[in-house]
Amino acid sequence: MTMSWLKMKAEEAEYVDGGALHALISRSFQQLGLPPEDADFSADVLVQADLRGVDSHGVQNSVPNIYVPQLRAGKINVRPTVTVVHETPSTATVDGDNGMGMVVGRYGMELAMRKAREVGCGFVSVRNSNHYGMAGYYAMMALPHDMVGMSTTTARAGVVPLGGREPRLGTNPIAVAAPTFEEIPFVFDVATSTVAAQKVAIASISGRQLPDGWIADRDGRPSNDPKLPRDQRVLLPLGGGTREGGGHKGYGLAVIVDIFSGMLSGAGWSMDVEGFNCGHFFGAWRVDAFRPADEFKRDMDRMIRELHDTPTAVGFDRVYVAGELDHEMEQERRAHGIPIHKDVVAYLRKLAGELGFEPGL
Amino acid sequence: MTMSWLKMKAEEAEYVDGGALHALISRSFQQLGLPPEDADFSADVLVQADLRGVDSHGVQNSVPNIYVPQLRAGKINVRPTVTVVHETPSTATVDGDNGMGMVVGRYGMELAMRKAREVGCGFVSVRNSNHYGMAGYYAMMALPHDMVGMSTTTARAGVVPLGGREPRLGTNPIAVAAPTFEEIPFVFDVATSTVAAQKVAIASISGRQLPDGWIADRDGRPSNDPKLPRDQRVLLPLGGGTREGGGHKGYGLAVIVDIFSGMLSGAGWSMDVEGFNCGHFFGAWRVDAFRPADEFKRDMDRMIRELHDTPTAVGFDRVYVAGELDHEMEQERRAHGIPIHKDVVAYLRKLAGELGFEPGL
Numbered sequence: 001m002t003m004s005w006l007k008m009k010a011e012e013a014e015y016v017d018g019g020a021l022h023a024l025i026s027r028s029f030q031q032l033g034l035p036p037e038d039a040d041f042s043a044d045v046l047v048q049a050d051l052r053g054v055d056s057h058g059v060q061n062s063v064p065n066i067y068v069p070q071l072r073a074g075k076i077n078v079r080p081t082v083t084v085v086h087e088t089p090s091t092a093t094v095d096g097d098n099g100m101g102m103v104v105g106r107y108g109m110e111l112a113m114r115k116a117r118e119v120g121c122g123f124v125s126v127r128n129s130n131h132y133g134m135a136g137y138y139a140m141m142a143l144p145h146d147m148v149g150m151s152t153t154t155a156r157a158g159v160v161p162l163g164g165r166e167p168r169l170g171t172n173p174i175a176v177a178a179p180t181f182e183e184i185p186f187v188f189d190v191a192t193s194t195v196a197a198q199k200v201a202i203a204s205i206s207g208r209q210l211p212d213g214w215i216a217d218r219d220g221r222p223s224n225d226p227k228l229p230r231d232q233r234v235l236l237p238l239g240g241g242t243r244e245g246g247g248h249k250g251y252g253l254a255v256i257v258d259i260f261s262g263m264l265s266g267a268g269w270s271m272d273v274e275g276f277n278c279g280h281f282f283g284a285w286r287v288d289a290f291r292p293a294d295e296f297k298r299d300m301d302r303m304i305r306e307l308h309d310t311p312t313a314v315g316f317d318r319v320y321v322a323g324e325l326d327h328e329m330e331q332e333r334r335a336h337g338i339p340i341h342k343d344v345v346a347y348l349r350k351l352a353g354e355l356g357f358e359p360g361l
Numbered sequence: 362m363t364m365s366w367l368k369m370k371a372e373e374a375e376y377v378d379g380g381a382l383h384a385l386i387s388r389s390f391q392q393l394g395l396p397p398e399d400a401d402f403s404a405d406v407l408v409q410a411d412l413r414g415v416d417s418h419g420v421q422n423s424v425p426n427i428y429v430p431q432l433r434a435g436k437i438n439v440r441p442t443v444t445v446v447h448e449t450p451s452t453a454t455v456d457g458d459n460g461m462g463m464v465v466g467r468y469g470m471e472l473a474m475r476k477a478r479e480v481g482c483g484f485v486s487v488r489n490s491n492h493y494g495m496a497g498y499y500a501m502m503a504l505p506h507d508m509v510g511m512s513t514t515t516a517r518a519g520v521v522p523l524g525g526r527e528p529r530l531g532t533n534p535i536a537v538a539a540p541t542f543e544e545i546p547f548v549f550d551v552a553t554s555t556v557a558a559q560k561v562a563i564a565s566i567s568g569r570q571l572p573d574g575w576i577a578d579r580d581g582r583p584s585n586d587p588k589l590p591r592d593q594r595v596l597l598p599l600g601g602g603t604r605e606g607g608g609h610k611g612y613g614l615a616v617i618v619d620i621f622s623g624m625l626s627g628a629g630w631s632m633d634v635e636g637f638n639c640g641h642f643f644g645a646w647r648v649d650a651f652r653p654a655d656e657f658k659r660d661m662d663r664m665i666r667e668l669h670d671t672p673t674a675v676g677f678d679r680v681y682v683a684g685e686l687d688h689e690m691e692q693e694r695r696a697h698g699i700p701i702h703k704d705v706v707a708y709l710r711k712l713a714g715e716l717g718f719e720p721g722l
Contacts, residue, residue, distance in 0.1 A: 088481030090451040092648040120449030120482050125651050148620065163680045164671035176617050178624070186620065188613040194606065211605045212573060220674020239599055241674065244600050245555065246611075252549040252683040258664065259509065259539050259547065264651040269664045289452040290486050290625040293404045303619065303630045310525035313581020313602065317690050319524045322613040 008341045015337030016345065022047045024348055025059060027232035030129045032071040032297030033078035033356035034100060042067075042102040047135040050338045054189070056198045059135040060344040066131050066276060067100075068351065075128055075275060076100055082107045089119045093265055094126045098277060098312040101132030105280060109138040109151065112282040116147055120289035124282045125260065127267035131276040135175035135187030136326075142177055142284045143185050146293040149177045150283040152257040156273045159235040159254060161322045162247040165220030167234050170270040170278075171196055172257035177323070179287065181297035183304040192254040200235070204228075213240030213247075258280075370527030376580075376698030377706065381722040383408045385709055386420060388679045393714035394439035395433040395461060403428075403463040406494040411699045415550070416692035417559045418495040421705040427492050427637060429712065436636060437461050437491055443468045450480045455487045459638060466641060470499040470512065473643040477508055481650035486621065486642045488628035492637040496536035496689075497550030497583040503538055503645045504546050507654040510538045513618040517634045518555045520596040520615060523608040526581030526594050531631040531639075532557055533618035538684070540648065542658035544665040548684030553615040554596045561596070565589075574601030574608075618642075628698055 014130035017351045022043045033323045046067075050058030070076045077150035084092050092111055093287025096104035108124040115122025132138070135151045135260040142149025155170025170315035182265030194213045203210055204226040215233045223233065238250025260281035287293040310329035333339075340348075345361070352359035383404045390400035390446045399658040407428075411419030431437045432712065441460030445453050453472055457465035469485040476483025493499070496512045503510025516531025532552035539547040555574045559628040564571055578584045583602035600612025619630035622641035628640025671680045701709075706722070712721035 078434045086650075086652065088647075088650040090482035090483075091646065106557070120452035121482065121484055122451075122480055125645060148625070159669055160674065161680050163674055164668075165674040168668060168670050168671050176620075178620050186616065188617060190607075190613065195601070211603070213570055213601075213606055216674065220677070238610055239555070240574075240606075243573070245574055245601075246551075248681075248683065249551045249599055250607075252551065255547065255664075255668075255683065256537050256549060259661075263539070263657055263660050263664065264509070264648070266652050266656070267662070268660070269667075271664075271667055274602035284485060285452065285625070286449075287625070289447075289449040290454045292448065292625050295627070296624055297629070299629070300620070302634075303616075303624065305643050306630075306632055306708045307522055307525075307529060307616075310522055310529050311527050313521065313524055313526040313577065316524035316581070319522050320609075321522075322609065322616065340609075 002073065008339070012342050013339035014342050014345045016361055017337055018047050018051050018334060018342045021050065021059060021338060021340075024359055024361060025063060027357055028063075028068070028351055028355055029071070031357065032068070034080070034103075038100060038103045042100055043108055043139045045102045045105075048137055049134040050324035051330045051333045052324065054134050054136070054177055056196050059348075060340050061198065062131070062133065064344065064347055070130070070276060078229055080104065084111070086304065090115050090122055092124045094124055096126055096129035098128055101130040101276070101280075104129040105132040105138050105151075105282070108280055108282040109126035109141050109149070109284070112284040113142060113145060113147060115288070116284040116286045117226060121285040122224070122283070125329065126280040126282070127265040128201070129278060129280055130282060131278070135173040136177065138282055139177035139189065140187055143179045144178055146287045146297075148179075148285045148287060151281060152261050153177045153280045154210055154258055154267060154270050154273055154278045156276075156278075157270045158183060159199055160216060160220060161253045162241070162243065165216065165218065165234070168271060169237070169251070169258065170273065171235065171255040172254040172270065174257060178300060180291070180300040180304065181294070181296055183301045184321070184324050184327045186304070186321060187326065192250050192257060193237055194238050194240060195235070197235060199229070200233070212246060216241050236285065241283045288338035369500070369700070373703050374700035375703050375706045376700045378698055379412055379695060380666070382411065382420060382699060382701075384721055385713055386424060387722060388718050389424075389429070389712055391718055392718065393429070395464075396440070399461060399464045402467055403443040405459055406463045406466075406498045409498055412691045412694045413495075413687035414694070415495050415497070415687065417557050418558040420709075422702050425705065426709055431491070431637060445472070446459070449549065451476050451483055453485045455485055457487055458489035459489055461493065462491040462637070462641075465490040466493040466499050466512075468641070469641060469643040470510070470645070473645040474503060474506060474508060477645040477647045477650070482646040483644070487641040488625035489645070490639060490641055492639070493641060495550065496534040497538065499586050499643055500536040500538035501546070501548055502549065504540045507540055507648045509540075509646045509648060509659075512536045512639045512642060513622050515619055515623045515628060515631050515634055515639045517637075517639075518631045519558055521577060521581060523598060523602070523604060524613045526577065526579060526595070527634060530598070530612070530615040530619065531629060531634065532596065533615040533631065535614065539661060540654070540658055541661040541665065542655070542660045545623055545682070545685050545688045547661065547682060548687065553599055553611050553618060555599050555601060555611065558596060561594070561680055562591070574606060577602050583597065613666050614690070626676055673709065
């Protein structure tokens with residue numbers, strides 16, 4: 001599928017209703033073999049990413065480029081028997097039986113939360129799963145239960161370790177979510193590289209110099225060249241290509257993600273990811289395992305308000321807290337629709353036709 | 362106490378034996394009221410930082426500038442009654458009774474590990490403690506027990522949130538340690554700012570331009586000016602002062618540290634730190650709560666070797682894994698002594714004299 005959505009111009013966007021998009025994706029996944037409940041949930045993870053503006057993990061990138069080809073090629077087990085390989089009262093290791101990442105992910109996060117309900121906190125490391133969409137979705141599952149949630153996942157290597165010139169680590173995201181009382185919940189969901197590969201692709205189209213710290217050339221030299229072809233550039237860890245800029249920090253965080261998601265589960269690290277088969281990690285801390293949830297949430301509100309009240313730096317008109325921009329985007333897109341490139345809309349309509357149902361958009 | 366050690370020249374260094382330094386610090390702490398066991402442990406945390414090259418958290422900065430003045434002024438409770446305020450099988454909230462940070466820290470980490478032994482993992486959030494030295498020490502306590510350890514701590518605000526021009530967050534470190542079989546254990550211990558304040562102080566002395574992403578001026582403009590006085594500059598989060606560079610990532614990580622160490626415990630966040638009274642967080646996952654520890658450790662070795670084998674970038678001759686540089690430094694300093702500025706050595710000798718014992722160095 002074309003990546004033309006990356007450079008979508010205003011006149012190329014169609015505004016699609018989130019509910020209609022969800023229905024189309026769920027139905028497609030069902031026609032491709034997923035049970036209805038699993039298809040619904042998988043679609044929800046993807047459409048939630050679109051609504052929140054995490055376009056790289058939403059429908060228009062992931063469906064044509066990952067899930068549909070993988071499902072059509074029989075590379076994902078649509079009826080997995082997800083099993084607990086080993087467990088203690090607060091931990092578990094899960095084998096995803098090569099299932100759809102979202103389905104295995106829900107299993108892992110729900111198990112972590114069940115253990116948190118029972119003994120205070122719960123952690124689940126998962127192997128033999130697949131690309132699970134936006135990491136933040138799973139961390140956010142903890143919010144309605146007054147838990148702090150986290151999730152990480154290994155990903156195919158595209159990022160160099162500090163001092164290296166070949167990729168050894170995935171963009172290995174870390175997501176942490178914490179509940180609030182009146183303020184928008186704290187939702188942190190970031191790659192441990194400075195930026196995701198697709199941001200480089202998008203920025204390169206403009207032809208302007210890339211910001212420092214995004215990429216290096218194939219000799220490992222930090223570069224700002226937007227014209228370097230994709231196979232001639234590598235991503236840099238958060239902090240960039242030097243120790244003084246903190247590149248060892250982003251690099252170390254990526255290794256931690258591999259330890260949690262890959263070493264504890266036995267999935268292996270980023271270099272062991274085959275296709276989209278990878279490992280995840282899910283955690284949940286019940287807030288009232290530490291202190292009354294209401295007190296915690298009021299303190300969260302107070303912290304967030306004090307952050308909002310920070311006098312702004314030149315060039316900024318607001319101090320945001322993690323999760324707020326995504327929340328604003330979600331309000332906007334729920335009201336006015338999700339902008340999807342017309343080529344992707346055409347692809348989805350054609351997909352529905354091939355699978356034998358009315359697209360409904 | 363002078364900060365002259367920051368600009369120590371070779372001829373100003375005295376090489377001090379780690380054991381002799383430990384004895385002097387422990388004896389000093391005892392004379393200042395700490396029970397022998399607590400004094401010994403506190404000295405160990407500090408000297409371990411010196412040995413590993415984490416000079417900002419070792420004796421020469423912390424003893425003259427934090428612990429001795431605080432103890433002499435009666436601001437630290439030398440005989441605290443550390444209590445568990447609330448607990449579940451896998452979690453606890455601890456009140457440190459304004460004790461010495463290392464003493465409270467040991468209590469917190471040992472409790473987390475006890476819970477991990479009992480139910481798989483353990484997490485302890487601590488309030489009413491004090492500056493606890495190097496975060497990595499507590500994470501490393503997990504290693505001999507075949508556990509993955511973590512620790513975070515709030516710290517007095519010195520770092521701006523992305524988009525702000527006044528400090529709201531501490532340097533809020535994150536430490537994670539994981540055991541290996543033959544390779545050096547993985548030990549990640551970093552501030553969530555691009556660099557610690559003291560690195561700015563050290564670099565400023567040279568008069569050369571500071572690297573990008575370290576500081577902003579009081580208007581919040583990113584700056585490279587080494588001549589900005591300390592009260593005219595603020596630290597930037599990891600990723601620097603722009604969203605495109607990833608400044609929201611370091612900022613979000615600092616907030617996560619405040620949530621873990623301050624919001625869960627009730628200590629409050631960075632803005633609530635008074636003097637050195639702050640909150641900590643300790644975590645331990647038993648490796649064999651997920652898979653056999655030997656398998657995990659052999660996989661860790663393999664990952665580390667594959668990282669070492671990464672072809673190097675121009676300007677680098679090795680790819681290091683977190684913890685290796687510190688380990689090398691420790692071998693070096695155990696063999697040849699710890700370089701301490703002669704002014705600090707004189708201070709320590711004088712301190713011993715005032716406290717009525719022979720300095721032994």
